[in-house]
Amino acid sequence: MIGLMSGTSHDAIDAGAVDLTLDGESLRLTPLGLISRAYDDELRAALTAALPPAATTLADVCRLDTRIGQAFAAAATEADRELCGGRAELVASHGQTVFHWVDEGQVRGTLQIGQAAWIAEATGLPVVADFRPRDVAAGGQGAPLVSLVDRMWLRGRPGTPVALNLGGIANITAPDGTAFDTGPANALIDAAVRAWTPQGRERGLTYDRDGGIAARGTVHEGLLARLLAEPYYALPAPKTTGKELFHADYLRRVLAGYEDLAPEDVVATLTRLTAVTVADAVRAAKASEVVASGGGIRNPTLMAAVRAELGPGVPVRGSDELGLASAAKEAYAFAVLGFLTAHGLPGTVATSTGARHPSVLGSITPGRAGRWPEGLLGGAQAPTRLVVDGH
Known part of the structure; x- marks a missing residue:
């Protein structure tokens, strides 16, 4: 799997590759490495100029959604080639948060851009993306989503x-x-x-x-x-x-x-x-x-x-x-969340986000010719421990 992450500093895309295996109540994670690729200066400037409290347009949002999706796709393609030897089966993309709508302490909506179709088209792999909105729809804050992994x-x-x-x-x-x-x-x-x-x-x-x-x-x-x-x-x-x-x-x-x-x-x-x-x-x-x-x-x-x-x-x-490189940890964490989604398993702790119930997170963009890793989509037992190989 490849986990893709760009945080609130919006300076670079991290692509972390992992091998994940369910072993009873444990999920075993083998880190395969990380690549980090900075946004080019023009794209980062355009993103910065569009973020609150600045005003923007839907045209700018569309352009950023496409260009960030293409940048994520390039990082995923490189990670598959350099870290996975072309054997990656699934991509999990957090995307780039551009707005988190909070009103009187309650999150009403959240927006992460970086269109997943570009990642699926470039890699041929299925992509799990758009993780946060489902928790928000269930009454949660949509963050921090890595709490289950932690x-x-x-x-x-x-x-x-x-x-x-x-x-x-x-x-x-x-x-x-x-x-x-x-x-x-x-x-x-x-x-x-x-x-x-x-x-x-x-x-x-x-x-x-x-x-x-x-x-x-x-x-x-x-x-x-x-x-x-x-x-x-x-x-x-x-x-x-x-x-x-x-x-x-x-x-x-x-x-x-x-x-x-x-x-x-x-x-x-x-x-x-x-x-x-x-x-x-x-x-x-x-x-x-x-x-x-x-x-x-x-x-x-x-x-x-x-x-x-x-x-x-x-x-x-x-x-x-x-055992988890600090620079790669969030990318690895979203790989785990994508893995859980692919197995039909919840990726949230309701008490952590304030949601009414745990939720299976994200939306799935199919890979080339409907490609999907064998044995996924339901039927697995939810793991309770994350074991990092060698630790």
């Missing part, structure tokens, strides 16, 4: 392990089914680097490479207090958020009156914001350890801040230590 994967570890993902938005999953977006991980940091730092304005830097900018700055306690006053953080779980809330214009409003603050101090303060909101959520879950993944774990300043907030009693380790 629970299966961490089942059996001692204590209360909590999975943490640090993408554009941060989210956690606890063993009791609690799962929610804690707030921004990299979203506001990236926005500040692009708009407030010389490296971003003059040299096109889009993120705080190695946490170097934050490391040179000092946290401004007044600004941090203003940021922490955001009402989202006080909402009860389940809850979800995204760049519909935490975007560059939001940051401009929050920074009103702090225009003279050094750019490094702004980035340092936003980095501490992520650490504080993540740590608050982890402590509330009474975590005994944190298993982290996502692009944010490559930021040593952010990771040090998270560890400092949690203290030595709650170790924070990367998912790599448990």
